[in-house]
Amino acid sequence: MSTQAQESREALGARLRGFRKDAGFTSGRALARALNWQESKVSRIENGRQNASEDDIRLWCRATEHESDLADLVATVRHIDEMWKEWRRQIQDGTENRQKKSLPLYQKTKIFRIWEPSTIWGTIQTADYAENIFEQVSNFHETPADTEAAVAKRLERQKYLYEGKRIFNVLLGEQALYSNHGGSEVMRAQLDRLLAVLALPRLSLGIVPRAAPLTLWIGHGFAMFDDRLVMVETYSAEMSVTQPREVELYRKAFEMHRRAAVYGQPARDLILTAIGHFNRIGRECRG
Incomplete structure (x- = not known):
């Protein structure tokens, strides 16, 4: 969420804390018991960590x-x-405009940190994979389907993989290799694309194996632009995190996930195994 929204949430929490203390509830736990809430809920609201x-x-x-x-x-x-x-509200006229808004941000960012636990990151998607994603978005939100234009704008981002001195640090969960968007043929082509981007000099692609020991729960995906902005997408909203201490938490989360990731040949082997999986599915469908 934006700095202004976070500050407003914290101010509201401080005011509610004053109400609690004035009423004689000496702890958040005491008020939570009175309201039949989970014990941590009062603390989260008072400290601006929950709406x-x-x-x-x-x-x-x-x-x-x-x-x-x-x-x-x-x-x-x-x-x-x-x-x-x-x-x-953002995609009420279709998804192209939202994709177009990303281009200036990509242009001015020098270091990207991307964590996608279950989906291939948009900037390294193939056209067919991206088309399937946008169709799902349009169907889910019942918004106009401008899939072709949206795919074109998403693919336009790929130029930044080759221009300037940008650094792309990308982490995928192994599940992203198997989340089936578009069928076995689309997935095989998408995984081939991953093999190709492994060779890009300014892109570091790591994969967190499904069985890797974790020091942080998997959580949700996010994109971090330099050290100033984190974008988080949910089913209902897109949140912009700009408050420095929250941005730092996302940087810390990224580093913890990175420690669980594999790179180079081990990452390639995971991708090849996933390709084999979709090859088998393809043969079974044809059979």
């Missing part, structure tokens, strides 16, 4: 006898929610 819903605010105000502040706090929550960039 409070309107119902949360109503219960909090009632328990702390601050119902006169309810309308103001609900308005604050709604304002914070509006700072989230809803996917449906």
